[in-house]
Amino acid sequence: MFEVFFSHVLKKVSLSEAEKTTIKAFFISKKLSKKQHLLHQGYVCKYMSFVEKGLLRSYHLDENGIQHVTMFAWEGWWTSDIQSFLTGEAATQSIDAIEDSELLMISQADFEAMTLEVPIMDRYFRILFQNSIVTKERRLVSSNTFTAEEKYLQLAESNPEIIQRLPQNLIASYLGLAPETLSRVRKNIALRK
Amino acid sequence: MFEVFFSHVLKKVSLSEAEKTTIKAFFISKKLSKKQHLLHQGYVCKYMSFVEKGLLRSYHLDENGIQHVTMFAWEGWWTSDIQSFLTGEAATQSIDAIEDSELLMISQADFEAMTLEVPIMDRYFRILFQNSIVTKERRLVSSNTFTAEEKYLQLAESNPEIIQRLPQNLIASYLGLAPETLSRVRKNIALRK
DNA sequence: GTAGAAAGTTGATCTGTATCATGAAATAAC
DNA sequence: GTTATTTCATGATACAGATCAACTTTCTAC
Known part of the structure; x- marks a missing residue:
């Protein structure tokens, strides 16, 4: 235990x-x-x-x-x-x-x-x-100064486990984004590749 | 000392x-x-x-x-x-x-x-x-979920010394707001009184 | 396996805040 | 005290992201 x-x-x-x-x-x-x-x-x-x-x-x-x-x-x-x-x-x-x-x-x-x-x-x-x-300091800077896409990318970079293990709507909420926004952000990232 | x-x-x-x-x-x-x-x-x-x-x-x-x-x-x-x-x-x-x-x-x-x-x-x-x-947790919630005015009011409430001792543009930056926005927020609050 | 619920996508529209621009007020420097 | 610099105020405009709505896909429970 x-x-x-x-x-x-x-x-x-x-x-x-x-x-x-x-x-x-x-x-x-x-x-x-x-x-x-x-x-x-x-x-x-x-x-x-x-x-x-x-x-x-x-x-x-x-x-x-x-x-x-x-x-x-x-x-x-x-x-x-x-x-x-x-x-x-x-x-x-x-x-x-x-x-x-x-x-x-x-x-x-x-x-x-x-x-x-x-x-x-x-x-x-x-x-x-x-x-x-x-x-928490890093999250604060991110929250105050990053765009939606930057917030997501930093999270994916610094905390990939969150991306893999959690549904997208909860990740959006964690980042302070509307679920629709995160969906679009992810689409844009995927399109660019 | x-x-x-x-x-x-x-x-x-x-x-x-x-x-x-x-x-x-x-x-x-x-x-x-x-x-x-x-x-x-x-x-x-x-x-x-x-x-x-x-x-x-x-x-x-x-x-x-x-x-x-x-x-x-x-x-x-x-x-x-x-x-x-x-x-x-x-x-x-x-x-x-x-x-x-x-x-x-x-x-x-x-x-x-x-x-x-x-x-x-x-x-x-x-x-x-x-x-x-x-x-920092409180600031994070504030940053993710509050409007500009709510952010300012919470700061004034929880940390009045900041409001008194620091110029407005630095307070705006601390709250993640444009200085113009904070100026307008303060004006609205004053007008309503 | 099927029905129902939850999560995710996509489009159209709206809105709060940023940005740009200009002038006024306050502070600092000499 | 006057000038220069910084800060603040206010208006016009732009835009990122929220909200609303409809539809699709994926889970969940029985």
Whole structure:
């Protein structure tokens, strides 16, 4: 169950067997089948979840009831509404499973306890969050300054797995485009080749 | 010199006097006068810089030579091209001073050394980066889903200091808007009152 | 395998924001 | 204080991408 998890953590920090055992104890596991929700917008996000298997997406529902995909997470990624998880405020996002998934989940209290008991996990998360910031900064530049086609091409370049694994309408939403626009963008790219 | 710095760090973690002394030794200080650059796009970002005093902005120059403001940093904020700082790759951003500024700077090597010698600093940065992620996620949703007016209003709401302290054209760039658009948006808001 | 639903395509039209252009106001430089 | 430079405002126009609509293809469930 913890294979993907530890292989991921060990890429960033070293852990003794004792530490591994300690860490394991803080997590609970959960299976989610396709279309099931992990989190509903408006509720508190009680867990950070590591994806051992499967694929999930986070999305935000606006006042007009339109879904805006904010993130995808598959094997080796974490997912949660961090804001809600940390502060205990209501989540502004929902999370559901796109494929049948297996998760390792840790609560806010256990997260605190774990980092205090195994301080090197602070380092792991510091590095993890650092990388996440880099990604989000890149997405922000892209979102503010690129054309629809440039946004798509950069995504295809930097994150080909998203293109392969997800339906086009969700990719469009993730890029902040209308599905029709993405369809046309892809057509133009194909025509030019 | 370290007043703002430690008052900021101590809001997130506790430090002994000995730890403070250790930490201080890793930093160098630097004064920057208005319009001076801290970092030029294309060069490696050697430091993370904490702003003790003043105001800086980060921006990205696109292929057409147009500046896109990505961040502001004033008293109590960190600034750097994190991607470049961490990986040693060329920076994709420049940073310059909008007001005369005083900085505390730490190199990548000293950053590593400091977190190893004072592990609780990993925790500080973990929390810092967590918060930064929340902010960037909010900006991403805003950028993808809000109208020009909504973007401006949310910024005014969540970050009034930016509105007061920075010229309108830089705010427009930060929001990914043409300066003319922001001018019109502000006019409409004023008219409606 | 078939029916129904969801996702994707393509065309026509509309609209928010960018761009271009010019003048006014504010700031900075001497 | 005057001049030069930068920032801001306002109007006219252009265009990328949204929206609306109809149709086709692909999935899904039984």
